[in-house]
Amino acid sequence: MNILLFGPPGAGKGTQSAMLVEKLGMAHLSTGDLFRAAIKGGTPLGLEAKKYSEQGKLVPDSITIGLVEEKIKDLKGVSFILDGFPRTVPQADALAGLLEKNGLNLGQAVFLSVPFDLLFRRLTGRRVCSNCGNTYHLETAPPPANSVCEKCGGTVVQRKDDMPDVIKTRLEAYEANTAPLKDYYRSRGLLTEVDGTGEVQGVFERLKTALGH
Ligand code: AP5
Numbered sequence: 001m002n003i004l005l006f007g008p009p010g011a012g013k014g015t016q017s018a019m020l021v022e023k024l025g026m027a028h029l030s031t032g033d034l035f036r037a038a039i040k041g042g043t044p045l046g047l048e049a050k051k052y053s054e055q056g057k058l059v060p061d062s063i064t065i066g067l068v069e070e071k072i073k074d075l076k077g078v079s080f081i082l083d084g085f086p087r088t089v090p091q092a093d094a095l096a097g098l099l100e101k102n103g104l105n106l107g108q109a110v111f112l113s114v115p116f117d118l119l120f121r122r123l124t125g126r127r128v129c130s131n132c133g134n135t136y137h138l139e140t141a142p143p144p145a146n147s148v149c150e151k152c153g154g155t156v157v158q159r160k161d162d163m164p165d166v167i168k169t170r171l172e173a174y175e176a177n178t179a180p181l182k183d184y185y186r187s188r189g190l191l192t193e194v195d196g197t198g199e200v201q202g203v204f205e206r207l208k209t210a211l212g213h
Contacts, residue, residue, distance in 0.1 A: 001107030002099070003211065004082045004190075006181060009170045010122040011112040011196045012203060015135060017083040019204050024213065027075050030083040031064055033133060034071070054160050056169030058087065058177060065094045072098060087178040092185075109185035110210060112196035112203070116171065123167045129154040140200075 003026070005013050014030065021028045035053055038046030045067065052059045068085050086092040099105055114122075125138040127147075131154025136143035143149070143156040161170060185191040192210045196203050 002080050002082070002104060004086075004106055004109040004185075005112065006082075006084075006087070006109065006178065007112035007196060008114065008116070008119050008174045008178070009167065010119040010126070011114045012122075012200070013083045013112060015200060016112065016196075016204060016207055017081050019200075020081055020207065020211075023208070024079075027078045027080040028083060029068070029071055029075075029080045029085070031059075031068065031085040031087075032083070034067060035059060036133075054166070056161050056166040056173065058173050061088055061090050061094070065091060065098075068095070069098055072102060072104070077104075086181065087174075089177075089180055089184060092181055106190060108192050108211065109181075109190040110207065111182055111185075111191060111193045112207075113193055114196040118197060119171065120164075120167060123162050123170075124164060126162055127156050127158055130157045131155070 003020075005017055005020075007013055014032070017028050017030065020026065032053075035046070035049040039050045039053070040046070045063070048063060049059045058064075064085065072080070082095075086095050095106070121139075122137065125140075127136040127138065127143045128134065129136075129149035129152060132149060132152040134149055134151045135141070136156060147156040148154075149156050160166070182191060182193075194203070194206050194210050
């Protein structure tokens with residue numbers, strides 16, 4: 001069964017996807033991670049995505065949908081968790097078409113619910129490894145004092161789009177484009193809402209229950 005995990009910036013999608021991938025052995029398809037890797041690699045896709053993502057804006061649907069189509073084909077039938085895609089109604093329609101074309105389906109669309117004031121705190125306090133992407137938080141999961149990632153030895157940094165003015169743009173983009181996906185998936189009988197507040201492990205337990213594990 002393929003799963004969609006969606007919600008506002010900072011809801012914990014990346015954190016929980018990583019835990020689910022480990023528990024369920026599924027592939028993780030994160031458009032945010034794919035764009036960051038392309039930006040780091042300086043590829044044509046990265047140069048284009050950078051114009052939008054560093055300002056907190058959404059990368060155009062045409063670019064994003066093409067990227068996901070390619071990745072889904074590469075997975076060759078391995079079940080996956082979608083994290084950060086779709087985040088517009090046209091992307092959701094495109095996903096439905098893509099899945100049908102490849103004989104696949106979506107089992108559940110899980111919305112991680114977190115209030116806005118908490119999102120801001122999670123995003124401003126987040127630090128990430130510039131090499132492996134491991135995520136830290138200044139208050140709840142502090143990085144080592146020397147900023148050397150404990151997983152891979154890479155350097156721990158702050159994401160450029162985690163600056164307060166960019167976060168504001170991201171939250172606005174979420175409200176305008178992604179929040180409507182709740183109704184989209186509810187009307188298709190696929191929506192499950194999970195409380196994303198409280199400790200990471202507590203959220204994970206609720207998520208597993210919602211997914212029937
Ligand atoms: P993306 O990387 O997908 O960013 P996002 O959706 O804004 O999500 P985040 O990665 O910020 O948050 P998260 O929910 O994964 O939270 P996390 O687990 O890290 O996208 C980046 C950009 O790429 C977009 O702005 C856009 O430009 C572009 N893009 C991507 N997909 C696109 C698409 N489909 N269409 C168009 N453009 C697209 O947690 C956050 C922090 O909180 C961490 O520090 C973590 O340690 C901490 N934390 C997590 N859970 C808890 C908890 N339970 N308690 C305490 N702390 C917690």
